[in-house]
Amino acid sequence: MRSDYTRLSVVFDCMVFLQGVSQVTGPAAACLKLVEDNQVELFLSARILTEVQDVLTRPKLQRKFPILTQAYVDTFLQALIRKATIIPDVPQQFAYERDPKDEPYINLAIASGASYLVSRDNDLLDLMYDANFCIQFPKLTILDPVAFLRTYREYQAIPNEIAGYLRLFYNLPVDCRIDITLTGEGMFQAMLVNAEGSIAKAVDGSFKKSGDRFILAPLEQPELNLEQLKVYDAILRDFTDKLRAGAENGHARILLAQEGDHLELFDVLGDHPNIAGSVKAEMIAVWHSLDNMLRMHGYRAIKRLPSETNPAAILAEKHTSSFQF
Secondary structure (H helix, E strand, C coil), X not given: CCCCCCCEXXXXXXXXXHHHHHCCCCHHHHHHHHHHCCCEEEEEXXXXXXXHHHHHCCHHHHHHCCCCCHHHHHHHHHHHHHHCEEECCCXXXXXXXXXXXXXXXXXXXXXXXXXXXXXXXXXXXXXXXXHHHHHHCXXXXXXXXXXXXXXXXXXXXXXXXXXXXXXXXXXXXXXXXXXXXXXXXXXXXXXXXXXXXXXXEEEEEEEEEECCEEEECCCCCCCCCHHHHHHHHHHHHHHHHHHHHHHHCCCCXXXXXXXXXXXXXXXXXXXXXXXXXXXXXXXXXXXXHHHHHHHXXXXXXXXXXXXXXXXXXXXXXXXXXXXXX
């Protein structure tokens, strides 16, 4: 039931709410501020809302945290209800024998389609080390408030990374504006706007995270898996640098790779008369995407067979003008 793909979707456990309202300078408070500023989409259920109200009004905690007056708690809960998306009926999809009290949060995250469950509870955090849980719910990540804030900052940087990638892929002029909208889980749409202010092209694509960086899927091949994307991303940048240097030097043909280069993509180049026959079977889709990029830049890929003086090689030959705005 994910309702807003332009924002990260999240479920907070009760301790995040308690820490957030009682320690206004801590990471939990920063997480709540993201909700207040409409920067993330928070999901709540009636059961969790009742638990939060009960915890925040316990006399023992009110004595420990004088800020938790009845008026303060009432105002906070009213604001929370206005900002959050309430899921009225949360089915029991996951039973957690280790700590049944955590089940409402897990089941809310599953039912809402939230991408993140934020908690400091080790019983919850340890689920990320449970292979069966991760296989069953691959789109749910459980992390603590500090890690969630770091993830949020990374997410905010995605549009800039996409824009930089598109400039590379299309060889865009500096006066081209790129407007990015995140349209789905790992999906985006970009509007390429020329210097006159009119939309020159609409582009759909996808992105995936690899380690601490994002890799963009080829625009015509968004189904590439992560391993293929890593290969594509690295070779794309290498080929693009060679195209740019070759164009600046006025070369009609540009050497992209020769025997022994990019072994993650190519088998022995000299054994096949065509390029596709030299590509590893599991990387054919990667080559098709790179070939598409070359055509976008106005080049076609050709193969130079080995001779006594030259090894086999892949060349880019100028064929047409590149994408124009």
